[in-house]
Amino acid sequence: MPHPTESLGEHAQHLLDRYPAPFLLGLYERMVVIREFEEGVKFLFLEGSMPGTIHQCQGQEATAVGVCSALEEGDFITSTFRGHGHALAKGLSVESLLFELFGASTGCCKGKGGSMHVGDMDKGMVPGIAIVGGGIPLAAGMALAYKMRKEPRVVACFFGDGAVAEGAFHEGVNLAAIWDLPVVFVCENNLYGASTRVDLVMRNERIAERAATYGIRGQTVDGNDVLAVHQATLTAVDECRHGKGPVLLELLTYRRTGHSRRDPCHYQPQDERDTWLQRDPIDRFGGLLIELGVAAAGALDQIRADVQTRFQDAVVEARHQPLPTLADLTTDVLA
Amino acid sequence: MRRLSIAEALREGIAEEMRRDPAVFCLGEDIAVPGGWGGAFTVTLGLETEFPDRMLNTPIAELGFFGAAVGAAVAGMRPIADVQYGDFLFLAMDQIVNNAAKLRYMSGGTIAVPLVMRAPIGATGRGSQHAQSMERYFTGVPGLKVVAVSNAYDAKGVLKSAVRDDNPVLMFEHKLLYGSKGARIEPGAVDATSDVPDGDYTVPLDRAAVRREGAHVTVLAWLLMAHFAAQAAEQLAAEGIDVEVIDVRSLSPIDYETIGASVRKTGRVVIVEEGPRVGGVSAEIAAGLMEHCGESLLAPVVRVASPDVPVPFTPILENAYRPDVPRIVEGVRRVLRP
Numbered sequence: 001m002p003h004p005t006e007s008l009g010e011h012a013q014h015l016l017d018r019y020p021a022p023f024l025l026g027l028y029e030r031m032v033v034i035r036e037f038e039e040g041v042k043f044l045f046l047e048g049s050m051p052g053t054i055h056q057c058q059g060q061e062a063t064a065v066g067v068c069s070a071l072e073e074g075d076f077i078t079s080t081f082r083g084h085g086h087a088l089a090k091g092l093s094v095e096s097l098l099f100e101l102f103g104a105s106t107g108c109c110k111g112k113g114g115s116m117h118v119g120d121m122d123k124g125m126v127p128g129i130a131i132v133g134g135g136i137p138l139a140a141g142m143a144l145a146y147k148m149r150k151e152p153r154v155v156a157c158f159f160g161d162g163a164v165a166e167g168a169f170h171e172g173v174n175l176a177a178i179w180d181l182p183v184v185f186v187c188e189n190n191l192y193g194a195s196t197r198v199d200l201v202m203r204n205e206r207i208a209e210r211a212a213t214y215g216i217r218g219q220t221v222d223g224n225d226v227l228a229v230h231q232a233t234l235t236a237v238d239e240c241r242h243g244k245g246p247v248l249l250e251l252l253t254y255r256r257t258g259h260s261r262r263d264p265c266h267y268q269p270q271d272e273r274d275t276w277l278q279r280d281p282i283d284r285f286g287g288l289l290i291e292l293g294v295a296a297a298g299a300l301d302q303i304r305a306d307v308q309t310r311f312q313d314a315v316v317e318a319r320h321q322p323l324p325t326l327a328d329l330t331t332d333v334l335a
Numbered sequence: 336m337r338r339l340s341i342a343e344a345l346r347e348g349i350a351e352e353m354r355r356d357p358a359v360f361c362l363g364e365d366i367a368v369p370g371g372w373g374g375a376f377t378v379t380l381g382l383e384t385e386f387p388d389r390m391l392n393t394p395i396a397e398l399g400f401f402g403a404a405v406g407a408a409v410a411g412m413r414p415i416a417d418v419q420y421g422d423f424l425f426l427a428m429d430q431i432v433n434n435a436a437k438l439r440y441m442s443g444g445t446i447a448v449p450l451v452m453r454a455p456i457g458a459t460g461r462g463s464q465h466a467q468s469m470e471r472y473f474t475g476v477p478g479l480k481v482v483a484v485s486n487a488y489d490a491k492g493v494l495k496s497a498v499r500d501d502n503p504v505l506m507f508e509h510k511l512l513y514g515s516k517g518a519r520i521e522p523g524a525v526d527a528t529s530d531v532p533d534g535d536y537t538v539p540l541d542r543a544a545v546r547r548e549g550a551h552v553t554v555l556a557w558l559l560m561a562h563f564a565a566q567a568a569e570q571l572a573a574e575g576i577d578v579e580v581i582d583v584r585s586l587s588p589i590d591y592e593t594i595g596a597s598v599r600k601t602g603r604v605v606i607v608e609e610g611p612r613v614g615g616v617s618a619e620i621a622a623g624l625m626e627h628c629g630e631s632l633l634a635p636v637v638r639v640a641s642p643d644v645p646v647p648f649t650p651i652l653e654n655a656y657r658p659d660v661p662r663i664v665e666g667v668r669r670v671l672r673p
């Protein structure tokens with residue numbers, strides 16, 4: 001898959017016209033926030049200071065940031081058990097997320113959700129649905145509501161390659177298709193569903209091609225290229241807003257961590273891992289920014305250092321957050 | 336005799352049944368993947384080397400592969416379907432309830448559905464959607480047998496009975512009792528290993544097990560709660576309160592013979608359930624006891640169960656949610672109060 005850096009030259013000016021430097025730097029910083037968050041959280045888990053389990057998204061930052069940067073404030077996303085990156089890209093703060101993982105009452109779900117269910121309706125993110133495929137019909141329903149009320153909103157629905165085998169995928173996408181609903185179905189194809197490689201459980205070569213069977217548009221995009229993801233999402237969102245119905249985006253990326261906290265990931269071949277590690281979305285985009293003259297290497301290092309400091313400050317705060325009280329056990333069940 | 340964990344005992348039981356009967360096969364997510372896990376909790380780890388054609392890794396498609404299991408059973412196979420977390424049974428519910436459980440009846444007895452379904456349950460720090468105790472949703476389904484195993488000996492013996500049974504059998508296992516090793520070990524796990532004989536044996540699907548004899552109170556529990564109940568009984572014994580602990584084990588049908596005999600002896604009952612109180616299996620058992628031996632009850636039945644809320648994530652609330660030894664002890668004291 002071609003990458004901007006491979007064909008820069010004359011396109012440099014074009015890219016700069018299209019994307020102002022602060023915007024590009026913003027994409028970069030968001031991706032770094034996600035990377036540092038995930039690396040920091042991984043450490044906290046290994047250290048044993050964090051409860052529960054985690055599903056991480058190192059290496060998939062460009063999908064979350066590319067998609068969410070193409071959405072407007074009133075647009076919503078749905079997410080999965082692997083939702084930290086989606087949340088940070090959609091504008092949840094590092095603090096509200098971290099506090100949630102620590103089980104604090106100041107977390108984005110008051111400690112009741114946990115890592116698999118992060119979200120914040122005020123930021124346009126439904127708490128993660130940890131049932132594979134479960135968010136897909138739900139996203140269609142949200143879009144149905146917007147359409148019925150004639151609101152110009154769009155839903156971006158994140159799910160993995162594994163989810164396309166679920167009935168919920170077929171039923172949700174088909175409903176969105178027949179009703180021309182404003183949903184961008186975002187399939188993060190990271191090649192693995194838990195320990196199972198995608199080609200063991202799917203005959204189709206490309207997930208995006210399935211769109212045709214529902215009569216909607218599908219597109220496969222380099223998911224490790226944040227600008228490509230951003231651009232494809234912008235177009236899809238625009239189509240949705242103009243009533244042209246849903247779009248299925250397949251973003252090719254890679255799950256470089258184990259599936260969850262205690263998965264040593266022995267089933268991924270080393271050469272495959274190496275290949276994908278070399279296609280790091282942050283390094284690639286950083287290289288582009290330097291080539292375009294948007295930032296010097298030192299400035300990018302500074303961004304990373306600042307993000308790390310902010311994360312460490314948040315950890316210190318998180319350790320002192322109030323926990324829910326026993327009375328909270330029975331609240332929030334019914335309205 | 337060897338000391339085995341539940342995961343090991345199940346694996347051995349499955350392998351032995353597959354050797355015995357070529358119609359037995361396994362299907363589920365993340366099984367038989369080279370370098371993989373052997374299902375979410377290592378139960379089927381490595382079985383694909385001996386049975387390369389009978390360990391089927393499925394897509395994440397519970398309705399699909401449970402339905403396929405029902406179909407294979409109808410066509411004469413004996414499938415063992417593994418759902419990674421009990422919570423996902425809801426996706427397969429239609430196939431389980433409308434097909435597996437009813438085909439025999441609907442066909443006037445001409446169809447058999449010899450299907451085993453294995454489902455791990457229990458709250459383990461994962462939040463609301465990977466934590467439920469869902470026995471309650473299945474015990475009321477006519478045509479389905481429901482069992483819950485709490486030690487390795489039972490796990491193997493019950494599994495073998497389930498495989499040989501001509502009905503759909505849903506087997507509940509607890510995530511904190513597997514004793515999975517290495518990377519798949521569960522923090523906070525309880526020791527459920529037991530001595531397991533080398534040869535073939537079965538444990539019936541419709542029998543409760545008296546784990547501890549006592550004269551004053553009968554405590555009924557299953558899965559993790561059976562272990563907590565035994566600990567509570569130890570603690571109470573030190574105070575001179577003599578508790579009989581029964582592992583209910585067969586949740587549908589319930590073994591009122593064993594339980595009833597105990598109740599006639601003690602006259603007092605505490606039922607412990609990890610899931611929420613309303614609509615729980617304990618509600619069914621309490622009502623069943625009234626019908627079977629209500630005249631022997633010297634005090635109203637006491638239930639120790641979780642509150643009627645989804646399972647919370649944060650450990651402080653999850654621990655408050657799930658019944659524990661102190662709450663069981665308190666329940667016993669309550670039923671003994673004059």
Ligand SMILES: Cc1ncc(C[n+]2csc(CCOP(=O)(O)OP(=O)(O)O)c2C)c(N)n1
Nearest residue numbers: 082130131132160161162163192193194423
């Ligand atoms: C309905 C359902 N079945 C099984 C699972 C267990 N499970 C959790 S994540 C996962 C793999 C999901 O793979 P994919 O959809 O590709 O997302 P990724 O993990 O790659 O982000 C599985 C099998 C689940 N959570 N929900």
